[in-house]
Amino acid sequence: MRLTCTVNGTEQQVDDVWEGESLLYVLRERMGLPGSKNACEQGECGSCTVYLDGLPVCACLVAAGQAEGRQVGTVEGLAGADALHPVQQAFVDAGAVQCGFCTPGLLVATHDLITRTGRPSDAETREALAGNLCRCTGYEKILDAVRLAADRMGADR
Amino acid sequence: MEFLQPSTWAEALEAKAAHPDAVPIAGGTDVMVGINFGHLRPALLLDLTRVADLREWTTVAGAVRLGAGVSYARVITELGDRLPGLAMAARTIGSPQIRNRGTVGGNLATASPAGDAHPALLAADAVVEVASVRGSRRIPVTDFYTGVKRSAMDADELIAAVHVTPPSGPQQYSKIGTRNAMVIAVAAFGLALHPDRRTVGAALGSAAPTPRRAPAAEEFLAGELDAAGLWESRAELPAATARRFGELVAAASSPIDDVRGTAAYRRHALSVMARRALTWAWTDYRDESRGN
Numbered sequence: 001m002r003l004t005c006t007v008n009g010t011e012q013q014v015d016d017v018w019e020g021e022s023l024l025y026v027l028r029e030r031m032g033l034p035g036s037k038n039a040c041e042q043g044e045c046g047s048c049t050v051y052l053d054g055l056p057v058c059a060c061l062v063a064a065g066q067a068e069g070r071q072v073g074t075v076e077g078l079a080g081a082d083a084l085h086p087v088q089q090a091f092v093d094a095g096a097v098q099c100g101f102c103t104p105g106l107l108v109a110t111h112d113l114i115t116r117t118g119r120p121s122d123a124e125t126r127e128a129l130a131g132n133l134c135r136c137t138g139y140e141k142i143l144d145a146v147r148l149a150a151d152r153m154g155a156d157r
Numbered sequence: 158m159e160f161l162q163p164s165t166w167a168e169a170l171e172a173k174a175a176h177p178d179a180v181p182i183a184g185g186t187d188v189m190v191g192i193n194f195g196h197l198r199p200a201l202l203l204d205l206t207r208v209a210d211l212r213e214w215t216t217v218a219g220a221v222r223l224g225a226g227v228s229y230a231r232v233i234t235e236l237g238d239r240l241p242g243l244a245m246a247a248r249t250i251g252s253p254q255i256r257n258r259g260t261v262g263g264n265l266a267t268a269s270p271a272g273d274a275h276p277a278l279l280a281a282d283a284v285v286e287v288a289s290v291r292g293s294r295r296i297p298v299t300d301f302y303t304g305v306k307r308s309a310m311d312a313d314e315l316i317a318a319v320h321v322t323p324p325s326g327p328q329q330y331s332k333i334g335t336r337n338a339m340v341i342a343v344a345a346f347g348l349a350l351h352p353d354r355r356t357v358g359a360a361l362g363s364a365a366p367t368p369r370r371a372p373a374a375e376e377f378l379a380g381e382l383d384a385a386g387l388w389e390s391r392a393e394l395p396a397a398t399a400r401r402f403g404e405l406v407a408a409a410s411s412p413i414d415d416v417r418g419t420a421a422y423r424r425h426a427l428s429v430m431a432r433r434a435l436t437w438a439w440t441d442y443r444d445e446s447r448g449n
Contacts, residue, residue, distance in 0.1 A: 001160060019160035019202060020192045041193040043186055043255055044339055055230075055257040061189040062258070063182055065160040066206050109253070130338030131252020 005067045007031060008077030023067045024048045024059035027074060035075040035104045046132030049105035050074045056112045058131075075104035078111060087111050090149035091142075098136035106132045110146050119150045159201040166210045166288075169315060172203055174290040177312035179203040183211075183226050184258035186251070187267045205315070211262065221323065222286070225262020225316040232261065240321050242328030242349055246277040249332045252339055262316045265301065268308040268367075275302070275368030276347030277330050279360030284320040289313040295320070302367035325353035327441035331430040332362075334417070343418040346406065346430040350438055352388050355379060359402075359431065364410035364423045371409035374431065378402050391446045394439045403432035 003026060004013045014030040022041075027033045027050070037047035041060045048059040051073030078085040084092070087110050097103050106129065113120050113128040120128065125146045134142060161179065163169040173179060180199035182188045183206060191197030205211055211226030214236065221239055223232070229247040233256070237244040243261070250256055250273045264274040265285060275298075283298040287310055296309050298319070303309055310316070329348045334340030345362035357375045362368045381398050382388050412423035 019158040020198070022189060022193060042190040043251065046252065046254060049254055056254050057258050058254045060193060061185040061255075063160070063185055063189060063192075063202060063204065065162060065202075066182070066185065066204055068162070112253075127338075128253055131254045 001065065003064050003068055005070050005072055007033065007072045008074060017064045019063075019065065021064045022060045023050070023052075023062035023064055023072070026064045026067070027059060027072070033074055033076050037101050037104055039101065043131075044133070045102070046105040046109060046129075047102050049108040049132065051108065051112070056109055073108070075107050078107060085111070086152045087114065087145075087149045090152060091145045094141050094145035094148050096137060096141040096145035098134075102132055102134040102136075106134065106142060110149060113146070114150050114153055119154055120146065158199065160204065161201060162204045162207050164207045164209075166208050166317070169203065169205060169208050170288060170290050170313075173315050174313045176201050176203070181205055181266060181315060183260045183263045183266075184228065184255075186255055186259040187263060187269075211317070217320070219322060220284075220320045222318045222320050223261060224318050225265070226260050227262075229256040229259050229261070239323045240281070241324065242277040242281055242330055242347055243274060243321060245328070245330035246273050246332075246345075246347065249273055249330070249337075249342075249345075255339075261319055265298075265308070265316055265319065266310075268302055268306050270302075270305055270365060270367055271341050271345075271363040272368065273332065273342060273345060273362070276345050276360040276362040277328070278319065278321065278347075279368060279370050280347035280349040280358035281321050281324065281328065282349075282358060285316060286318045286320060287314045288317045289315070293317060299370060302369070305366050324349055324351065326350035327438040327445070329434040329438045329441075331434045333426050333430065341417060344410075344412070344423045344426045344430065346427060346434055348431070348434045348438055350442060352442070355383060355388055357382075359406055361406060361410055361427055361431075363417075364412040364427055366411070369409065371406045371431075374402050374405035374409060377405055378435070391443045393443075394436070399432045399435050399439075402435050403428035403430075406431035 002015050003017045039045045039047045043058040043061045050059045179201040181203045211224045213224045232247045264272040278298045285296045332342045332345040342363040344364045347360045349358035357378045359371045359374045407424045407428035412420040
């Protein structure tokens with residue numbers, strides 16, 4: 001089937017999509033957007049977190065056809081032309097990236113958290129990121145990165 | 158595989174009538190896992206996310222009519238005050254990403270014994286509204302679950318909504334698993350105290366072939382509260398009553414040993430969760446009378 005949706009503000013159209021395919025597969029294998037990672041394929045790890053009509057979701061659990069006509073936002077859409085997004089820069093500066101596999105999902109989830117709450121408490125951060133697994137960092141550096149990003153984004157407001 | 162995307166409820170019912178083997182998909186949190194892992198290869202996927210009616214909730218005759226497609230996230234933010242037990246259950250589900258997609262209707266349709274919404278719905282005497290081209294009917298949720306992942310629905314039917322009456326008393330929910338987020342329950346328990354009709358709703362999940370009520374526990378507690386005049390006095394609940402209630406809830410289960418836990422652990426956990434949930438609910442009931 002043919003799928004048309006808007007990804008990071010640009011309309012994308014792909015053909016020969018299998019009806020049982022996930023949005024994640026479409027993004028990675030058909031649209032050339034491999035930022036969202038494919039790990040568990042069952043919504044457990046959060047590595048494929050993308051925005052769907054403004055809400056963070058696991059792209060692996062969205063049937064491709066369900067994205068027809070919808071707005072999709074991926075990690076590739078966060079950075080500006082010249083600079084990383086403050087959330088991305090904070091992850092770099094805080095050392096919150098090790099192997100990097102979970103990072104794209106964490107960036108989208110963190111972007112959503114700070115956009116919604118401004119300066120989240122640690123408890124809010126833990127709750128908001130509970131669906132994003134990282135097996136390297138032990139999460140402490142990720143919490144540092146969230147605080148740093150929230151401070152910098154708050155200062156920009 | 159075919160992918161049908163009805164935009165109205167009438168079209169959805171026609172599609173299900175024409176293709177009774179079609180697999181409905183809403184949030185995809187169950188269906189897509191099955192497809193991704195090759196366990197599920199439906200001839201036809203029936204996407205219900207374009208049916209706007211399913212995403213609505215309204216109040217009908219004092220009860221909330223919760224459209225089958227309302228996400229758990231919306232149950233929490235929009236209905237946390239009116240449906241506290243269901244909202245508590247919703248907060249335990251998955252992660253923010255899962256709660257943004259998963260729906261109460263989908264939980265019912267899957268009818269897993271471990272589905273998190275079920276104990277809350279059972280304790281609150283919810284009623285499931287199902288429909289087909291033949292018409293609609295209401296199934297008390299106590300009669301809805303007929304076996305492991307089986308329900309009282311016919312092949313041509315879809316879930317339209319679930320009706321839940323806002324409570325006259327406190328509700329509680331408890332779930333145990335290996336961590337707070339992203340777990341399939343090892344055991345779960347839902348409680349509703351109904352001071353207006355002096356009854357109790359108590360239900361368990363993940364500890365029997367279906368989610369189920371614990372009638373002996375419900376009758377015991379309602380009887381004790383009546384006999385001691387506690388509905389009126391709101392005096393302290395005897396510890397022995399809470400403990401016996403927990404034992405009777407555990408006795409209503411028929412759990413199995415599996416990868417998530419043993420039958421013995423589930424029975425023990427249920428007795429503890431039921432006792433604690435009752436203690437929390439009773440504290441809420443007493444605080445309420447003090448205007449807190």
